[in-house]
Amino acid sequence: MTNVYDILLERGYIKQTTHEDEIKELLAKEKVTFYIGFDPTADSLHIGHFLPLMMMSHMQKAGHRPIALVGGGTVMVGDPSGKTDMRKMLTIESINENAEAIKKQLSRFIDFSNDKAIMVNNADWLLKLNYVEFIRDIGVHFSVNKMLTAECFKQRLEKGLSFLEFNYMLMQGYDFLELYKRYGCTMQLGGDDQWSNMLAGADLIRRKEGKPAFAMTCTLLTNSEGMKMGKTVNGALWLDKEKTTPYEFYQYWRNVDDADVEKCLALLTFLPMEEVRRLGGLQGSEINEAKKVLAYEVTKLIHGEEEAQKASAAAEALFGGGKDMSNVPTSYITKAQLNASLLDVLVETKIIPSKAEGKRLIQQGGLNLNDNKVTDINAIITKEDFLDGSAIIRRGKKNYNRIVLE
Template sequence: MGVYDELQARGLIAQMTDEEKIKELLNNDKITFYIGFDPTADSLHVGHFVQIMVMAHMQRAGHVPIALFGGGTGMIGDPSGKSDMRQMLTKETIDHNIACFQKQMSRLIDFSEGKAIMANNGDWLLDLNYIEFLRDIGVHFSVNRMLAAECYKQRLEKGLSFFELNYMLMQSYDFLELNHRYNCVMELGGDDQWSNIIGGVRLLRQKEAKEVYGMTFTLLTTSEGKKMGKTEKGAVWLDPEKTSPFDFYQYWRNVDDADVIRCLKILTFLPMEEINELAKLEGGELNKAKEILAFEVTKLIHGEEEAVKAQEGARALFGAGANTDNMPSSTITAADFTDGTIGVLDMLTKVKLVPSRAEGRRLIEQGGLSVDDVKITSIGETLTLAGNFEKKYVIVKKGKKVYHKVTVE
């Protein structure tokens, strides 16, 4: 199976500029392509994961990926999918974020000599002569066509700055530069990038009479069309300091039944034959597929050792007999107890499982807290050293998905 067929089988491809030609190129040729990453944070998140997986599939098939970091475009910010203008970042912050991206991406992409390229559009965008740029590039863009593009159209109601209107020109210019420097002939991106990608393809055709191509892939959404990668704590990050390997594992372990097979196709390298077998599972048996998904994705991002630890910690929560050593945990001391007892609210705030006592009260009143599988029903409930902490720890369950081990030292 060629890489085009592989991407199709996994449901990754959304739109293409020339389906037949792209299929022929990807299955039978070796090309250089690029995907852009604007460094708006100091870590990649789950939303970037699909893009990196596509790069990895393409690289494994012999194509050469360019990871283009937005040292220039990051100073403006892409308006696509945003209701408000992005916060402006300093050059120092952007450079730091790029370094973080490069380190994380190297887990899945081989950047050794000739295998892949890292580029930074700041190298050509930051020193542009504006008048020359307008004369050379701006003449090829119709404002009417740009405003009809989805990425701009949805912003017109709230207001679109001229500052952001330049973004499409800059991203299109990136394609031109990468074509000149590396003979890059294809731009890939999430489906929300379709208008920007078309801009670059059109620019190369009009300005240089070159045939280049664009392809978008599906965004990571649930079966209901909502973006995945958000929790009550915020985004699911690839940086273990921002989202622990255990929490990362638990996120995938807890995906809805309707989403698990699609996630296996998009976010793992498991063979399609194996995924199709897992798709036959129903009801409670789907937990097996979820566990495989969580393990495979965590292994890709954090390595096998962390994936094993996260799996053992998670299995302990579901009574599979594994130890609890790898579960997120906090410690309290005997000094935190009064006459051998501690209030549940006091314990929650002590280990920062809730930001305030008021939040803790609300959690208990809504029936969202259990200790060692016993639901806490009263805000005045207490735990004892001799009873609850006889085995030196308790397992606190907050809401449906947050588990925490509290140990007495």
């Protein structure tokens, strides 16, 4: 039987480990309880969270037990990792709403039935802590000198690191200790930007319990040039279809660079590696077939087979000479909205996030109405723009929307 460690390694997930040989042996011999944390900073996860989710799913399929930790407590402090500025403070109400939304999304990827996985919220223990007791019991094990060398603090030190954020590492370390005590959790997984925090937790368990604990990070999703993937015109590539439509989601993966196709297939789908290598090795125009497979498979995992089929059909209608436009992302306006600023209408229909973004698109030659380049930022949309009752908007090279006149 293949060790899940070898699967994760072959597919390109593993970035850093605390004890590679011990982890590999442990995953081969025992059913391991491990955890990944997700801070509810928004009411949806985005594509950056999807790699740890896939890693978690591979682990569960191999018989190990995941704990999905929603950080209702840690989010009140804010993770300084990868940030140059302090995170925005969220209200308790927003945190709770975000946590509930994230719980629903997690349930789509992880099987929580019959104790196969556990979902917890660290607010359940962090918000009850007595600060003086916590500092005496936990803070005594943390070296400030060592903490200041951690990558997660380095960037923040340049602009000023608040004492509030300085507590984050202690709290995440305490989470690992708490999960060890409650559920026998011996391993933490997460994005590579969490490495310092994960080391702190594993070290805390060794100091407090005298037992081994392990950490393993997954690579961050970057393109062949080392830039983070998952950024769109409208911001992050969200897993919630209200924030990023299944069609936009599909199109993002349909348009990745040729050099990134094989890596994305390995990390973001469950296709066998032989098929991943075959598709990744296609040359010239044939690589487009691999991109279609990638887009379909990732969209199917996030949004289900029906939405993936609709997105695929919409793309074929636009790019493959098809006639059916029903699956292209569609917005509706009334006749009362005619003879108004095109940019105002695009903002109202949420095709673009702001007029400023629309102006930038026009100035860069990236906005088209019915295949005609829009050059005037004060352009007006009129009845004549609606051919057969609809108008086609194109942003950039391949992002299409349809506006229907009701």
